[in-house]
Amino acid sequence: MTQNKGVLLSSCYFGPVQWYQKLFRYEVVYIERCESFIKQTFRNRCVIATTNGPQALSIPVSYPPTEQEGEAHPLIHMRISDHANWRHVHWNALQSAYGDSPFFDYYADDLLPFFEKRWENLFDFNMEITYKMCELLDIHPKILFTEHYQQEASSGCSDFRYAIRPKHPMPDPDFMAKPYYQVYQQKWGFQPNLSILDLLFNMGNESILYL
Numbered sequence: 001m002t003q004n005k006g007v008l009l010s011s012c013y014f015g016p017v018q019w020y021q022k023l024f025r026y027e028v029v030y031i032e033r034c035e036s037f038i039k040q041t042f043r044n045r046c047v048i049a050t051t052n053g054p055q056a057l058s059i060p061v062s063y064p065p066t067e068q069e070g071e072a073h074p075l076i077h078m079r080i081s082d083h084a085n086w087r088h089v090h091w092n093a094l095q096s097a098y099g100d101s102p103f104f105d106y107y108a109d110d111l112l113p114f115f116e117k118r119w120e121n122l123f124d125f126n127m128e129i130t131y132k133m134c135e136l137l138d139i140h141p142k143i144l145f146t147e148h149y150q151q152e153a154s155s156g157c158s159d160f161r162y163a164i165r166p167k168h169p170m171p172d173p174d175f176m177a178k179p180y181y182q183v184y185q186q187k188w189g190f191q192p193n194l195s196i197l198d199l200l201f202n203m204g205n206e207s208i209l210y211l
Contacts, residue, residue, distance in 0.1 A: 006157035008032060008146075010164070011075060011126045013059055014046040014133070014195045017210065018175045019164050023134065023141040024211040025174075031130075032161050033123055034149040037061070037073045041165050044078075044122060046195035049184050050097040054191055056166065057090045061122055078122040091115040094197065101183050103204040110136060111197075133196055137207055169193075178210055 007026040011033065012019050019042065023029050037043065045058040060081040063073055091112065098104040110132060119125035134141060153159035163170035177192030181202050184191075191198075199207045 006030060006153075008153040008157055008159045008161055010035070010038075010041070010043055010161045011123050012042040012046075012130070012164075013044055013126055014129060014197050015042050016047070016164065016193045017177070017196055017199050018169075018172065018193050019160075020133065020137065020139070020196045021175055021211045022158075022160060022164075023130075023143075024137075024139045024208070026158070027142065029141045029143045030153075030157065031127070031143060031145050032149075033076045033145050034147070035075055035161065037075045037078045037122075040167070043075065043126070045166065046197070047166060048094065048097050048195050049182055049188070049191050049198055050093070051184060051187070053184075053188055054194065055093065055097070057093055058086075059122065059125075060084060060086055076121070076123045080119055080122050080125060082118070087115040098183065098197070098201040101201040102181075104201045106204065107136060107200060133200070136200060137196075137211070138205070139208060139211065180210055 005026065006028040007022045008030045009019060009022055009032065011031055044061055045056050047054050047056050060083040062079045062081040064077045064079065095104075114125075114129060114132075119128070130143070160172070163172060179190045180199065182190060182198065183202065199210060203210065
């Protein structure tokens with residue numbers, strides 16, 4: 001592990017490998033909870049590998065009753081919607097994509113509750129996922145939460161809140177997407193920086209070596 005001090009990250013739904021690398025390599029991790037919710041980001045979506053190529057899985061969200069679409073909505077107020085039976089859809093997608101991977105069956109019982117139990121709050125849901133993934137990866141980050149929104153991270157703290165994103169990610173010289181075994185690699189080639197689930201299902205307890 002490097003001796004980096006602090007890092008500021010957004011909340012993530014089964015975040016990408018790059019996001020979990022930060023959890024592993026920094027001494028202190030600050031998770032942003034006071035920003036406005038941003039659509040089409042890892043805050044409510046992840047990307048997996050399927051037989052048809054990369055697929056985004058998105059959680060439908062709803063706005064608090066006192067707020068309306070078009071306003072700035074604090075992330076910690078965003079609710080999870082039950083629209084389109086998304087839990088069933090996401091779990092079926094994972095089974096279809098990774099059912100033949102080396103470690104899907106090994107971790108399935110740990111992950112299935114996230115697609116059976118109902119969480120109301122998106123931020124709380126994402127954090128429960130984060131804690132479980134850290135347990136399965138055997139990493140032990142010191143995680144703190146922001147108390148107010150800052151335009152820029154404090155001195156000595158790296159800011160990746162808006163750099164790690166599905167579309168047009170910003171350069172990150174500390175992250176190298178090292179190839180590992182993937183189920184569909186022969187068909188599509190190596191797909192870098194997918195959801196941490198892709199790494200876990202394919203590499204199991206060796207996943208930590210890729211962080």
